[in-house]
Amino acid sequence: MTAYGKSAGINFKFGGTVSNTLDAHRVIQHFQEEKGPEVADKIINSLYSQYFENEKNPSSTETLLQATADAGIPESEAKPVIEDKNDGLRDVKMLIREQATNGVDSVPYVTLEGKRRDFTLVGAKEVEEYEKVLHQVVKESK
Template sequence: MSSSSGLKKLIRVDVVSDTICPWCFVGKKRLEKAMDETKELYTFEVQWHPFMLDPTLPKEGIDKNEYHRNKFGLRTQGLVDNINKAFESVGFHFGSGGKIGNTLDSHRLIELAGRQGLDKQNAVVESLMINCLTQEKCVSDREVLLNTAESAGIEGATEWIDNPNAGLKEIQSKMEKYGHSISGVPHFKINDKYELSGAQAPYSFIQIFQKASQDLD
């Protein structure tokens, strides 16, 4: 299907990410910039898939600064400085304080949102990451989850969140399907063929969009 015919080509993007991952948020913003710069050429379908950087994190959360110090030691400040610069490059400030908690429930909410529409799913991902990574809130906190669901217009969220088994099999299946062959996030797959890892520059996405679109000619 050629763009010269007046019809835009469809670019499908599968994103594997975790809601506590700062580089996933930066990658999301850079992907969106690439999409915005090429919106006259393509239509986009973005779907989010779960990955848990640390499944051992408690649901009640632990101090984020302490967690980073224990995990990264002397490298912590340098890593935080790099994250701050990356966030500033996409117009945000990284919130390094607050608590960091288990992300399973946030992924279950993303699963529910996806069933109600990819736009809603994207809105939930955006809100959760903003809450955790800029506003220093904990994504495992029930109130944060419910407020996120309400702001995105998600139906049935209270019953879903309060049932620990809701969506659990789907999350486990998707983590196996999308996460078994990757070592970190964010990870992007375009039109089931081209892959990118990390918070790539917008131009890197645009190059892949061009390759993927050529396959559709």
């Protein structure tokens, strides 16, 4: 993974804290609903960088404040959401349960819609595996 990361410009480090990411998901969901998917993507990208490159705890208040700041959200707006551990918790848990009933138990979970059938890739995959499925979708679409 380190070698692949370097080729993609990511300097992976593996000494960070592994923790429950429910608070991170809750904050992402809140701001996705309030400000849209572009802002949520910025939060996610910041969290990935902080965790995978800087070994930060993905659910700490400090990390979440940095991620929301990186997404352009003022601290005065982000901090109450981050500190209120119940804000959006029920909704996020419901979304998790919903995906679990769909068989989703790891990420990434990618579904490619084909003409005759859909293809699902679960968990970390090599680029070649995605290419193989995409070629199959094209082949079956002819």
